[in-house]
Amino acid sequence: MTDDLATVGERAALARIIPRLARAEALLGPGDDAALLAAPDGLVLLSTDAMVQGPDFRRAWSTPFELGWKAAATNLIDVAAMGGRPTGLLVALAAPGETPVEDLEGIADGLAAACAELAPGVGVVGGDLTRSPVLALSVTVTGSLDGREPVLRSGARPGDVVAYSGRLGLAAAGLRLLFATGEEDADAIAALRRRHGPLLAEQLAPRPPVADGVRAAEGGATAMLDVSDGLLLDATRIAEASDVLLDLDRTAIEAEGDAVITAAGADGVDGAAEPPGRNEAFSLVLGGGEDHGLLACFPGEPPAGFRRLGRVREGGPGVAIDGAPVDAAGWDSFSAS
Amino acid sequence: MTDDLATVGERAALARIIPRLARAEALLGPGDDAALLAAPDGLVLLSTDAMVQGPDFRRAWSTPFELGWKAAATNLIDVAAMGGRPTGLLVALAAPGETPVEDLEGIADGLAAACAELAPGVGVVGGDLTRSPVLALSVTVTGSLDGREPVLRSGARPGDVVAYSGRLGLAAAGLRLLFATGEEDADAIAALRRRHGPLLAEQLAPRPPVADGVRAAEGGATAMLDVSDGLLLDATRIAEASDVLLDLDRTAIEAEGDAVITAAGADGVDGAAEPPGRNEAFSLVLGGGEDHGLLACFPGEPPAGFRRLGRVREGGPGVAIDGAPVDAAGWDSFSAS
Incomplete structure (x- = not known):
């Protein structure tokens, strides 16, 4: 054995x-x-x-x-x-x-x-x-592609709905829990798994919405990618490839943040014995990374499984929240510490 | 820079x-x-x-x-x-x-x-x-495959010619030179490159006969593989998949060994100041590994680029030299030292 x-x-x-x-x-x-x-x-x-x-x-x-x-x-x-x-x-x-x-x-x-x-x-x-x-x-x-056209990053058009299928911020929250616990104490890691199993699973064994890719294509998606380096950075990629502005709704992002707070529970995400604050959750949603959900743009209503995050507008390339431009600060596996 | x-x-x-x-x-x-x-x-x-x-x-x-x-x-x-x-x-x-x-x-x-x-x-x-x-x-x-059938390992039939395109034993000879020189002395490695450039190239930057794959298929190859773990071991793979005996001609293998001796020159292949002996060359050809040429079986005459190494016979699975069975002793990257 x-x-x-x-x-x-x-x-x-x-x-x-x-x-x-x-x-x-x-x-x-x-x-x-x-x-x-x-x-x-x-x-x-x-x-x-x-x-x-x-x-x-x-x-x-x-x-x-x-x-x-x-x-x-x-x-x-x-x-x-x-x-x-x-x-x-x-x-x-x-x-x-x-x-x-x-x-x-x-x-x-x-x-x-x-x-x-x-x-x-x-x-x-x-x-x-x-x-x-x-x-x-x-x-x-x-x-x-079974005869369909590929959905690139470059096809988003002003007026499209920006939508997302999958989880946001949870994988990064799980990673913070692991970093806070460290690698040395097997009992602490086991305890973390018992207390935060679902959150850790987002980091350790994620379940990205694979079937939603075909669904998005059939639903007329004009641009799509999987969010691996954080929502802001990957939204910027669509914005630059399509030469548009991806204008995210603050209320939609806050709702994603609330889901992180709920999933984290009373123990927080960094070893502190309190839940993450809304700012912290907001930042996990926008820049956390390893989400592996699908960010896509649709000329009409997004198909089932996708949640609206915002709207494509003229005036790019770039990403905005409620019309105010934001800088993408994503994950770079070499230059980030 | x-x-x-x-x-x-x-x-x-x-x-x-x-x-x-x-x-x-x-x-x-x-x-x-x-x-x-x-x-x-x-x-x-x-x-x-x-x-x-x-x-x-x-x-x-x-x-x-x-x-x-x-x-x-x-x-x-x-x-x-x-x-x-x-x-x-x-x-x-x-x-x-x-x-x-x-x-x-x-x-x-x-x-x-x-x-x-x-x-x-x-x-x-x-x-x-x-x-x-x-x-x-x-x-x-x-x-x-451009519409052709794939050439598997399992199609060799008694009567087929066994043939090979590429070099045999030279990559292993180059590796021996490198091991004999070690990694510490950059001057010695540079000297080795000057003296044995072509032989080292077989190990460090091989030129496998990629175009001969299609040529073999168009020439009716019944079985084929690339020899990466040594001629004997890879010949055994065809023999087992096809349930036949691959009977190699000693004279053909010796000719391959002579080519190794010529390529090695007067300096030998293990740091000794003499050329490899015929037995050593023979063993490099049969078991050296990393040759990356194509071993194939043909019902008729092999296409240009392929040299005859032997004949497929009944009585397998196994490999023989001039009718005498031999044991494959190939390279296993984990269990070999």
Whole structure:
């Protein structure tokens, strides 16, 4: 049960991992030099994202299952953000030789479970297992537009409704709780999980609204992206690509902030024994990051699942709140501390 | 000129890297949540491979350009090994904050140059840049069969000719030279490059026969793979998938060994001041690994570029030399020392 990768060897480890991975849509899966996937309309969407131990996750905070889940979830939503339907994942897993094979099995289970829940029918169609000083997961996701046009960032037009599907600020609030607790005290982390399970799950095993991507495209979305670097920064990206002003309603943002306060409960989000203030919640909503919901613009009423956040106006590019321009201060994984 | 990633930040670094990457065939490249690629026959080939600093490369041995080149080359050949034409690369680059942005530019230049030389028209269509304690490149390659059937490992039939396109044993010989020189003495490494440039290039910046994949498929190949773990082990994979015996000709293998001896020259491959012996060369050819040429089986005469290595016979699964069964002893990146 405590076999590690170095003892078991790459091939034996793969033999234990691969059967745990669903691969329903692959015409050819693991076992040849490349996988073969259907691209029914002659086009394929592709995106890749890596998660590295240290900068992107801590072993003390995330279970292997959660790592696999998050790697799948955060990639699946990238295809959804183009209006696409995910069709497959490729996973390059890099792990230290002393990694228990059980941990790799847990990662595989998390990958499979996230696919089953967020994009039924999708599975891991290919991969690579390599040795590394630190654990890292690089996932590539494929998707199909099924004959639709892709939804880019550049199509927002004055008059469009700005809307969002997913949670805002909660993943960042969960991360603050984890940072406040630290990595050393396993009992404190366990207590945090008991008290703040749902909030931590937003950070450790998020459930982005993958199916809403196709729904948005079918609902006429003119521009869309998934919010990974904070609402303000990602709204700015649509504004700049479309050369418009995204004017957010303060009341809508405050309502999102109230949801953060409710989710945080009486214990707050930074170890303080009081709930976050409204300013703090407001800032988590606007700049928190890792939300992985879909921000989209619609000429008419947004489809079910999307909440109105504001309106597209002339006078860009930029983002405003109730007409007053705001500076985007988002997350940069290198320059931010 | 000595800006590092942490100082410059992820976005500014990307702004310097992305223009260096060709992306001719992408309908949509970097800038949206996912790339969009053509899959003209409604199918897409996909493969992924990671290279991690330490187990897979040493900064003291490889230039950034060579790292980018090798990451592209070793992935492009995986699509070729299915009989496919590469159409795009996605690159997840993980790097320490102190990495000079110049090094990232060098990696980008190497990726672009390998594509231009080995698969003209192909470029990097998407990617990810993340912070990491060690440098790592995870590349996903896409390809098209253009209406052809994929060439699997399982189609070899008794009577087929076993043939190979590419170099054998030289990459492993280059690696031995590097290990014998070590990482500490930059002058010694520079001297090694002057004396053994072509041999080192087989290890550090290989030129696999990417175009020969389509040629093999059009020439009726019944089974094919790229030899990454050594000829014997990879021949065994075809033998097992096809349930046949791959019977190699000793004279053909010896001729490959002679090519290693010639390439090694008078200095040998392990720091000894004498050329490798025939037994040593023979073993490099059979078990060296990282050759990245194409091993294929043909019912008739192999196409140009392929050399005959033997014949497929009944009585498998297994590999033989002149009819005598041999055990595959290949490379396992975890259990091998």
